[in-house]
Amino acid sequence: MPRIATTGDVNNPKRKGYDFRIDDFLFRSAVGPGREMIIESSDVQANEIDVRQNPEDFTRNVGRMYSRSDFSGGSNLDVAHRRGMSELDTTRFWDSNSLNLFDIDKGNSYEVKLLFTTELEQALDSSDGDNAMAIVGTKIYVSNDETLYVSTDGGDTWSTQSTNLTAGYEIKGLAAHGTDLYIAANNTSSAGEIELFPDGGSSAQKSTAQIFDGIWAVKNEFLVSAGKGLYQYDGATTVGSAIVTLPTGQTWTDVTDAGAVILATASDGRIYSFKDISGTFTAKGQTELSGEIPTCIIENQGQIFYGTKETQSSGSKVIGRLYRASLTVADDLYVLGNNQLIKEWNIDSIDSSPYELIATRDSIYTGIKESGSNSYLWRYYLPTAGIARDLKYGASGIIKGLGIVDEKLLATVQASGVYQETSNYEEEGYLITANADFFTAERKQWVEAQVETPEIASGQTVEVHVTDDIAGITSSTHTSWDKVINAQSGTGTVIAQVDKISRYGAMKVVLKSQGASTAPEVNSIAYRALARPELVVVQIPVNISDRVERPFRKPFNVKNLGETIYQSLKDKEGTPVTLEIYDPAEVIRGVVESIQYPIQGNPNIGSVTHYAIITVRGTRQEIYGTVTSGNAPGINAYGIMRFG
DSSP states (O other): OOOOOOOTTSTTTTTTTEEEEETTTTEEEBBBTTTTTTEEEEGGGGOOOOOSSSSTSOOOOSSSSEESSSTTSSSSSOOOOTTTTTTGGGGOOOOEEEOOOOOOOTSSSSOBEOOOOEEEEEOOOOSSOOOEEEETTTTTOOOOOOOEEEESTTSSEEEOOOOOOOOOOOEEEEETTTEEEEEEEEEEOOOOOEEEEESSSSEEEEEOOOOOOEEEEEEEEEEEETEEEEEEEEEEEEEOOOOOEEOOOEEEEEEEEEEOSEEETTTEEEEEEEETTTEEEEEEEEEEEEOEEEEEEEETTTTTEEEEEEEESSSSOEEEEEEEEEEEEETTTTEEEEEEEEEEEOOOTTTTOOOEEEOOOOOEEEEEOSSSSOOEEEEEEEETTTEEEEEESSOOSSSEEEEEEEEEEEEEETTTTEEEEHHHHHHOEEEEBBBBBTOSSSOOOEEEEEEEEEEEEETTTEEEEEEEOGGGGGTTOOOOOOEEEEOOSSSEEEEEEEEESSSEEEEEEEEEEEOOOOOBBBOOOOOOEOOOOOOOEEEEEOOOSSSSOOSSSSEEOOHHHHHHHHHHHHBTSSSSEEEETTTTEEEEEEEEEEEEEEEEEESSSSSOEEEEEEEEEEEEETTEEEOTTTTTTTOOOOOOOEEE
């Protein structure tokens, strides 16, 4: 029996008269009048399943739309379409900077807005960074080593506040109690004191019993720390014995009133619980963290929030985390349960841990150092459990003090100063969506991006960028971002054509205000895609005669060649194969559906008298670095190519 040629036998199959291969075997077609080769794209629209999760992911007459008009679910969502997603995921995104995503004006539609800038109001140069903040009535106090600063106009101007602290004593903690301010200070080595600074009066020394390094007002009394000891202090008398003494070398980091108990965090990796029993704070349990040190803690509306840090063994990186938990009681012991990680900050060579927390009616704020030039507030929005980057500070330092005056946030940035929120908008902010793929691994033709905005004032800009790289969302400056919309005036919906082919698609919207007192806003963004017709059915008339025809060569016959070809094709029926067509260039990976029974052709039409039609169903593959669909003449999105 004759042998069928293989790709190993022939250097240039197309030049030698072969039209296609199945796996390694080479074949000639019998294309001619009345017997064409057909490459038919399957109608992907007929097989679409409606998997939308919200009204904004909808199917149009052609293609699918990924649209968002609410981002209050917060950041850190990398893929928009995943099985088992929660309803809140439909309002989440990947990342943002300098945008207000949570404040929804009553009676108005949701709008993405730029945040306000911050400005330095009072420089601080503390050697140890203990820049505490306390608000007493209309006065704001901030410490800086031995100096106490005060502002009486909401943080606009500051002056030095005289105290009666012993010379050389540095302020380590501030606590507001009614109209009074309490100060904890020490000389860093051998002595300390607590000072009372009554509103309108002069400070007076209250206690010198320990080397005090922290003070917190709780349940109408105080807890004060001195090294490894935590003490109860009634504001008038000297401190007594320590409630809890930590191991040598450990210190207390924060205290909060959690309602039923007081919670205190310590550097030994534990959160301690204390209960007021007849005026005496008594230890009532502890929660141990694994490999993390709690740095700050706060209670809000029955939930406990705490920050931690984890120093890697190399010491070059400190990972910061923010948790949410609930207070549980068993056997009269109070511990934290249902601990849930909200956010992790993992930044090379930077201590990105939260050190201070502040609560409002609907939000929790914490400060994070993120780079060598900027620190940020992060906002956790209670109604949606979403978190996003908030105010930006033009300084790089740990945020050690937070306060709110007249609905404006103030922060002390270590080794920099006191920063106050202004009434001018940031010059630029961005939002990056999650990657969308509509629950399918199929490559898509992304065709349209759009943004809806209220009126854009002169000098302001709304940009929309798109990416087809799944890693594009990881950086706002990723090289894969392409700007497709640059809206500088008008109002309503702006639509732009896009031509990208990929499984995933993501958008970045950029708002620019030029630092003015007004700023552009965005109501919604959307990205539309069509499914690629990469599922195809190929029908090829195959030469199964004994006659061999080659370009520019005399034809000849090989006995039983046609029968050998036919049987080899029959052996492939129902099996997975790789089909490569040389003209037009196509590579299809799929299954041989059928081999038609040999057909006797009309010898007066063409030279081939025996042929069989092979049918292959599969998906287009990449050839020479490019997907092979759409390059041949006569093909359209869902059409049929005929050759011959």
